[in-house]
Amino acid sequence: MNYLLPSRFALRLSTVLFLAVPLAQAADVTIKRDAYGTPHVYASEVYGLFYGYGYAIAQDRLYQLEISRLSTQGQVAAVLGKDYVSFDIGIRKNYAPANIKAQLAKLPKADKDILEGYAQGINKWLDEIDKNPQALMPKQFIDKGFTPQRWTAYDVAMVFIGSMINRFGDYNTELQNQQILDGLIQKNGQAKGRAIFEKLLAVGNPDAPTTIAKGEWQPSLRNGAYVAPKASIAAQRSQPSVAKNPTQGWEAPKERAFSNIIVLGAQKSKDAKAILLNGPQFGFFQPAYTYSIGLHGAGYDAVGNSPFGYPMVEFGYNKDIAWGSTWGAGDNVDLYRLELNPENPQEYLYQGHYRPFETRTETVEVKGEKSQLITVYRSVQGAVVEYQPEAGVAYAKRRGWEGEEVATLLSWNKVSQAKNHEQWVDQVQHSAINVNWYYADNQGNIGYALGGRYPVRVQGHDNRLPAPGNGDFEWQGFMPFTTNPQVYNPKSGYIANWNNRPAEGFPNPDQWWYSWNTADRIQTLFTRVNSRATFTPAQAWSLMMDAGFEDPNARFFVPRLVKAAEHSDQPKIREAAAILAQWDYQERDTDGDGRYDSAATPVFRAWLKHMLVLSLGDVLPKEQAEQFLETGHFKPGSSSPGSQNINVGTKVMHQAMIASAAEKAQGFDMFKGKDIDALMLQALQLSIDELSAEQGADVKAWRTGIAHTTYGTKNFLGIPQAGDEQPMSNRLAMNRGTENNLTVFTTAGVQGFEVVAPGQSGFIAPDGTRSKHFDDQLALYGDLKNKRTWLSDQDVDAHTVEKTHLSY
Numbered sequence: 001m002n003y004l005l006p007s008r009f010a011l012r013l014s015t016v017l018f019l020a021v022p023l024a025q026a027a028d029v030t031i032k033r034d035a036y037g038t039p040h041v042y043a044s045e046v047y048g049l050f051y052g053y054g055y056a057i058a059q060d061r062l063y064q065l066e067i068s069r070l071s072t073q074g075q076v077a078a079v080l081g082k083d084y085v086s087f088d089i090g091i092r093k094n095y096a097p098a099n100i101k102a103q104l105a106k107l108p109k110a111d112k113d114i115l116e117g118y119a120q121g122i123n124k125w126l127d128e129i130d131k132n133p134q135a136l137m138p139k140q141f142i143d144k145g146f147t148p149q150r151w152t153a154y155d156v157a158m159v160f161i162g163s164m165i166n167r168f169g170d171y172n173t174e175l176q177n178q179q180i181l182d183g184l185i186q187k188n189g190q191a192k193g194r195a196i197f198e199k200l201l202a203v204g205n206p207d208a209p210t211t212i213a214k215g216e217w218q219p220s221l222r223n224g225a226y227v228a229p230k231a232s233i234a235a236q237r238s239q240p241s242v243a244k245n246p247t248q249g250w251e252a253p254k255e256r257a258f259s260n261i262i263v264l265g266a267q268k269s270k271d272a273k274a275i276l277l278n279g280p281q282f283g284f285f286q287p288a289y290t291y292s293i294g295l296h297g298a299g300y301d302a303v304g305n306s307p308f309g310y311p312m313v314e315f316g317y318n319k320d321i322a323w324g325s326t327w328g329a330g331d332n333v334d335l336y337r338l339e340l341n342p343e344n345p346q347e348y349l350y351q352g353h354y355r356p357f358e359t360r361t362e363t364v365e366v367k368g369e370k371s372q373l374i375t376v377y378r379s380v381q382g383a384v385v386e387y388q389p390e391a392g393v394a395y396a397k398r399r400g401w402e403g404e405e406v407a408t409l410l411s412w413n414k415v416s417q418a419k420n421h422e423q424w425v426d427q428v429q430h431s432a433i434n435v436n437w438y439y440a441d442n443q444g445n446i447g448y449a450l451g452g453r454y455p456v457r458v459q460g461h462d463n464r465l466p467a468p469g470n471g472d473f474e475w476q477g478f479m480p481f482t483t484n485p486q487v488y489n490p491k492s493g494y495i496a497n498w499n500n501r502p503a504e505g506f507p508n509p510d511q512w513w514y515s516w517n518t519a520d521r522i523q524t525l526f527t528r529v530n531s532r533a534t535f536t537p538a539q540a541w542s543l544m545m546d547a548g549f550e551d552p553n554a555r556f557f558v559p560r561l562v563k564a565a566e567h568s569d570q571p572k573i574r575e576a577a578a579i580l581a582q583w584d585y586q587e588r589d590t591d592g593d594g595r596y597d598s599a600a601t602p603v604f605r606a607w608l609k610h611m612l613v614l615s616l617g618d619v620l621p622k623e624q625a626e627q628f629l630e631t632g633h634f635k636p637g638s639s640s641p642g643s644q645n646i647n648v649g650t651k652v653m654h655q656a657m658i659a660s661a662a663e664k665a666q667g668f669d670m671f672k673g674k675d676i677d678a679l680m681l682q683a684l685q686l687s688i689d690e691l692s693a694e695q696g697a698d699v700k701a702w703r704t705g706i707a708h709t710t711y712g713t714k715n716f717l718g719i720p721q722a723g724d725e726q727p728m729s730n731r732l733a734m735n736r737g738t739e740n741n742l743t744v745f746t747t748a749g750v751q752g753f754e755v756v757a758p759g760q761s762g763f764i765a766p767d768g769t770r771s772k773h774f775d776d777q778l779a780l781y782g783d784l785k786n787k788r789t790w791l792s793d794q795d796v797d798a799h800t801v802e803k804t805h806l807s808y
Contacts, residue, residue, distance in 0.1 A: 040296060063138040068721070124806065259643075296793070301318050332432075432453045434454075446494070450506075453478045595704060
């Protein structure tokens, strides 16, 4: 078996040595691991602290790290072959490496040390592998026939930028939104088609539940979000055109993730000063998406976890504060439609004349085949993500966070050094992506703020659709951070969020697949938190676990459906309604027979499917109808790809059901004048007929097969990251975080708890032996349990089972 490093590995190593500064006196790093493999790194210098972090994570996750590095830079085809060329091209055209490198070059030494130390710590472990590859080289590298390359500070930054920012910060469906509008108009006519579009992709709903209660944040702060145009321009809403908006075909959403949180202050906590319980949801992966770490020294003393490869504690605590986050969904990304020069498609129309695109040539290496050269385009708005010279059009993305990627990374790193709310806010304001941040401290204070830079747009710019790129709709700067929704010690005594609307007056996201409406899964948490005056930490944990088994749709329809069925003359309808009336909306399998416990599950799921078709089925374009008519339930025997939400079609249907007669008269009546209760009973009868044919006449015996929580072997971008191992799974799907972390402040100090499944390590030795921490948290997660985390030196030492000393 040949473990020799390829020449490119040796070349990069020699380059690093050539550029190295003269050696200083060696400094020490100590890594202490607990019984679950969590490393606690101790060092007196920032460089050393992150050197130890990089070394430890490379021991546990080297193959996953390398695949992430290649994925986020568009270099996968070089090691996995021609099937990934298109993927690499798509990644390359979405970011500008020179932009990131320029930001890194401007960093002060202390900040460079974070990234450089982390990179060199990884490289230190590569040196160890080079000495003993027969024992230390991860088996996946051997199976795939390539070896890991040495890391740089740029590589470290790009893992964060390419996954956190380019994933959660870059959602935009404006081309698809245009498709929906064009299809609706083609099918229903101009007026009706536009009216339906305004229902499906509403700008906002004043009744959507908010994280900040009404009256505790002023919507008028956002009055400057739109300003008068500098020249007379026509509003986009009068310009729908299929011809001017060619697209590459309809794509379904790729995400079914997103996170939840509850933060309880002093007045809402029992046996605690404050409680923070976060469920960050990234999807379920093998190895785990997140990585646990403790950092001690050089101004850091924090513990928690972070998406793997990030040089930070993203979800964690120190002795003074705890912090967490969820996706905020605010719109700070716009698409611009560029008209190409018919005589020269390398130019686009801007401010009355054609100007050339900025271009760069990229080489895409392909394993076993000839390299491919591609041209990447950029306009004044940003990266050109669609270039269609045959149609005379291109599309460019403007991003509110562009140019602030590294600053955003560092804000997430440095929040772990904050000691109070003021210092926490100082880091939040430097994060340019649309993420919600949360806070609790050892005095019982709690806080929330929506992070991100949000643009000042020109009036007439419909942010749901591509804007003309001729210069008339350019952003006019950014809103100040003080206009982002935020609250400190809310009157309710708690903060809860499940990616719902931040505050009154904040506009809806511009993704067709995500909206804020009256029906929102956050009510699952609100109802539970409001059900009692105070919570112990154990009760808070149980609350979040119970919420993970509730069908988030049911509470918005079942009571009305049951009431409508009370006077039905059909015995089967009354019987099905009685089962629904007794249902607690939970989807569990307590007897372990592989089916959900209640007949209410199949009845309600079938009803919702038929009700959506009766409401929306005849007005949607064929190409998009399926997505809006999906109920969002996990299929029996299938695997959960993330968390379950209320789908947009369901939200829109619910809104139409509770709309007043005046509201219906103002726009499209989804029910076309029909009696809604009668329509609900029609859908119930269709469900009964369907289930009777499938499962027999005994309504009480009807059941639906369970879905599972499966940890996939491909990463968040669909690239294999775990070799050819079989996916692991928990038996029952749960609507909860990829991991859960709990921080409790008491009079005696701070305590932390977490579960990060399937385990801390992804290492598989050349002989196939897995690390003992490969899946040692899988059962913990499935059994709704957690493990302790350690912060103080005494606790870390008391639970240390392995110790490593390094010098650099």
